[in-house]
Amino acid sequence: MTDHFDSTGSPVLVALDWGTSSLRGFLMDEAGGVLAERASPHGIQHLPHPGAAGFEAAFAALCGDWLAACPDLPVVAGGMVGSAQGWVEAPYVPCPADARSLADHAAWVEVADGRRLLIAPGVLYDPPDAAPDVMRGEEVQIAGALAENPAWAASACVAMPGTHSKWVRVADGKIVGFATHMTGELFAVLKNHSLLGRLMPAEGVASPQDEAAAFALGLDAARDGEPGALPHQLFATRTLGLTRRLPPEALSHYLSGLLIGHELTASLAMTRRVWPNGAPLLLIGDAGLCRRYARALDHFGATVTAQLGNTAPRGLFQFAAAAGLIAAAP
Amino acid sequence: MTDHFDSTGSPVLVALDWGTSSLRGFLMDEAGGVLAERASPHGIQHLPHPGAAGFEAAFAALCGDWLAACPDLPVVAGGMVGSAQGWVEAPYVPCPADARSLADHAAWVEVADGRRLLIAPGVLYDPPDAAPDVMRGEEVQIAGALAENPAWAASACVAMPGTHSKWVRVADGKIVGFATHMTGELFAVLKNHSLLGRLMPAEGVASPQDEAAAFALGLDAARDGEPGALPHQLFATRTLGLTRRLPPEALSHYLSGLLIGHELTASLAMTRRVWPNGAPLLLIGDAGLCRRYARALDHFGATVTAQLGNTAPRGLFQFAAAAGLIAAAP
Numbered sequence: 001m002t003d004h005f006d007s008t009g010s011p012v013l014v015a016l017d018w019g020t021s022s023l024r025g026f027l028m029d030e031a032g033g034v035l036a037e038r039a040s041p042h043g044i045q046h047l048p049h050p051g052a053a054g055f056e057a058a059f060a061a062l063c064g065d066w067l068a069a070c071p072d073l074p075v076v077a078g079g080m081v082g083s084a085q086g087w088v089e090a091p092y093v094p095c096p097a098d099a100r101s102l103a104d105h106a107a108w109v110e111v112a113d114g115r116r117l118l119i120a121p122g123v124l125y126d127p128p129d130a131a132p133d134v135m136r137g138e139e140v141q142i143a144g145a146l147a148e149n150p151a152w153a154a155s156a157c158v159a160m161p162g163t164h165s166k167w168v169r170v171a172d173g174k175i176v177g178f179a180t181h182m183t184g185e186l187f188a189v190l191k192n193h194s195l196l197g198r199l200m201p202a203e204g205v206a207s208p209q210d211e212a213a214a215f216a217l218g219l220d221a222a223r224d225g226e227p228g229a230l231p232h233q234l235f236a237t238r239t240l241g242l243t244r245r246l247p248p249e250a251l252s253h254y255l256s257g258l259l260i261g262h263e264l265t266a267s268l269a270m271t272r273r274v275w276p277n278g279a280p281l282l283l284i285g286d287a288g289l290c291r292r293y294a295r296a297l298d299h300f301g302a303t304v305t306a307q308l309g310n311t312a313p314r315g316l317f318q319f320a321a322a323a324g325l326i327a328a329a330p
Numbered sequence: 331m332t333d334h335f336d337s338t339g340s341p342v343l344v345a346l347d348w349g350t351s352s353l354r355g356f357l358m359d360e361a362g363g364v365l366a367e368r369a370s371p372h373g374i375q376h377l378p379h380p381g382a383a384g385f386e387a388a389f390a391a392l393c394g395d396w397l398a399a400c401p402d403l404p405v406v407a408g409g410m411v412g413s414a415q416g417w418v419e420a421p422y423v424p425c426p427a428d429a430r431s432l433a434d435h436a437a438w439v440e441v442a443d444g445r446r447l448l449i450a451p452g453v454l455y456d457p458p459d460a461a462p463d464v465m466r467g468e469e470v471q472i473a474g475a476l477a478e479n480p481a482w483a484a485s486a487c488v489a490m491p492g493t494h495s496k497w498v499r500v501a502d503g504k505i506v507g508f509a510t511h512m513t514g515e516l517f518a519v520l521k522n523h524s525l526l527g528r529l530m531p532a533e534g535v536a537s538p539q540d541e542a543a544a545f546a547l548g549l550d551a552a553r554d555g556e557p558g559a560l561p562h563q564l565f566a567t568r569t570l571g572l573t574r575r576l577p578p579e580a581l582s583h584y585l586s587g588l589l590i591g592h593e594l595t596a597s598l599a600m601t602r603r604v605w606p607n608g609a610p611l612l613l614i615g616d617a618g619l620c621r622r623y624a625r626a627l628d629h630f631g632a633t634v635t636a637q638l639g640n641t642a643p644r645g646l647f648q649f650a651a652a653a654g655l656i657a658a659a660p
Contacts, residue, residue: 124573131551131566132573164525164565180569181561185524193523194515195494221461228552228595230560231511235494236461239510243454243462265558 015316018081092124096174103323144315214250218257345646348411408470422454426504433653474645544580548587
């Protein structure tokens with residue numbers, strides 16, 4: 001395992017971003033910088049053994065040598081490792097939530113050699129007039145993003161594109177509300193398991209012009225759609241192919257535009273309501289997907305304030321500091 | 331194969347309702363009554379042999395004896411048998427469409443013994459301001475429904491719940507426009523292939539009260555949703571389970587209510603626009619699914635004029651008459 005060094009400080013923390021399909025470890029210095037970074041495929045659904053032994057083995061394989069060299073380093077983890085299917089369950093904390101409330105409700109897990117890891121909880125948003133919503137992992141990324149800029153901590157909208165995209169409202173340094181959109185999963189199940197995927201070729205790509213036109217057509221349909229329109233508009237992915245209005249290679253881009261467009265239509269209406277005078281709009285997530293969302297937001301006339309990289313290590317550092325395991329960064 | 335006799339007239343027509351997953355045959359009398367009815371599993375995706383031989387074998391197995399007894403009977407067919415994946419392709423005819431325009435654009439297919447079958451085309455709706463839409467099979471059912479009542483032929487809305495629900499506008503005896511909603515397929519792929527299905531138990535049913543409450547909760551969410559809301563509202567199927575607001579057995583009923591509710595929200599807005607003074611609303615489809623839609627329509631304050639049984643044989647009779655293969659019913 002090769003370490004990738006970004007910093008020259010002294011190690012004070014091992015931070016684990018432990019999701020469903022992957023595990024990432026960060027050796028961090030006293031300023032919150034990353035000294036070394038590693039990744040393994042041992043997400044909580046892909047462990048080397050079942051049960052607690054699988055978590056222990058994945059943990060030891062990823063960073064046993066770091067801890068052999070520095071036995072006293074505290075270890076923290078966030079993400080699905082704290083879910084009901086994780087190593088130990090750290091139940092959701094309610095909004096408003098920040099690094100401190102995460103630390104106050106974190107869960108300890110004991111490793112066989114006597115070491116303890118502190119696992120961050122997820123966050124529950126439970127509005128009186130709508131169904132509850134949950135996140136697990138994103139709250140850590142947000143804590144990291146807010147540590148980067150006090151203006152964002154004061155008030156911001158954080159958009160986190162993905163399988164289950166999150167649109168998060170931040171005020172006074174806290175997560176005050178959020179909405180999950182199943183955009184990425186809808187795209188995947190419709191492409192792979194519905195009639196809509198039948199006309200999409202397994203190979204071949206659309207020209208950049210065709211791709212852009214199909215994506216824009218989907219975005220426009222979503223923006224102009226009336227309430228309840230989506231189950232009907234989805235079918236156009238098929239009819240635009242059947243009638244050869246779009247080339248087969250471009251059909252998935254229409255579907256992508258339609259689904260992202262629905263997410264943006266609802267989310268931008270929310271931002272106009274919550275922040276009539278505007279607010280910073282931050283994008284956090286996979287770089288390619290964030291570029292796609294940035295194009296869609298531009299098409300909708302919205303401006304992205306900043307597109308952030310991986311803010312999870314910085315967020316885990318904030319969590320560890322709030323829990324008193326390390327001194328807060330200066 | 332046992333025949334089921336409903337009538338005592340003389341046979342004048344063999345009519346085939348030939349879909350993706352099943353084949354139904356009807357021996358019909360001169361008044362459009364059904365003398366005998368048979369079904370086989372040989373839908374166009376489940377034929378006994380590949381290619382044309384499969385269609386011939388399925389046809390001969392279903393009604394070879396009818397035609398041995400009455401060799402001169404004309405034979406007509408409707409449904410996916412006329413699609414690009416069918417026996418012969420009968421390309422879509424544009425709206426406005428009726429039994430006559432179907433007959434004018436029907437396709438003949440030759441059987442090995444020299445017999446010919448007339449296959450009905452599907453219908454294309456191609457509005458200037460939206461994506462095109464298509465149907466294949468429903469147009470025959472509608473022709474049958476309109477033959478039952480002149481008032482419906484003058485002006486009606488026909489709702490056909492299913493995997494791909496259709497909402498059809500009828501005026502002056504013709505299909506003038508329609509919209510397909512992927513409601514049934516969305517429900518199936520989300521239940522079987524997405525995270526939403528994970529909390530739904532494979533066995534066990536909700537109490538009638540829990541089922542009704544969950545269904546109504548989904549309907550209300552759809553009715554009150556803003557444009558673009560569905561990708562977010564779907565996630566509540568998970569969070570209502572995670573937070574134990576709904577019992578696991580009721581989660582699928584929330585999802586069903588949410589999706590049907592979106593279809594109804596868009597479709598009832600269309601009916602209010604097209605028929606500000608109201609119009610007959612007909613339901614055609616699977617009896618259990620029609621009951622579920624009737625409950626949902628009642629919840630939305632809409633009144634169903636009539637719920638019809640299988641109108642396909644009557645529609646195939648109208649198609650055969652328009653094609654001059656039989657005398658029109660008196």
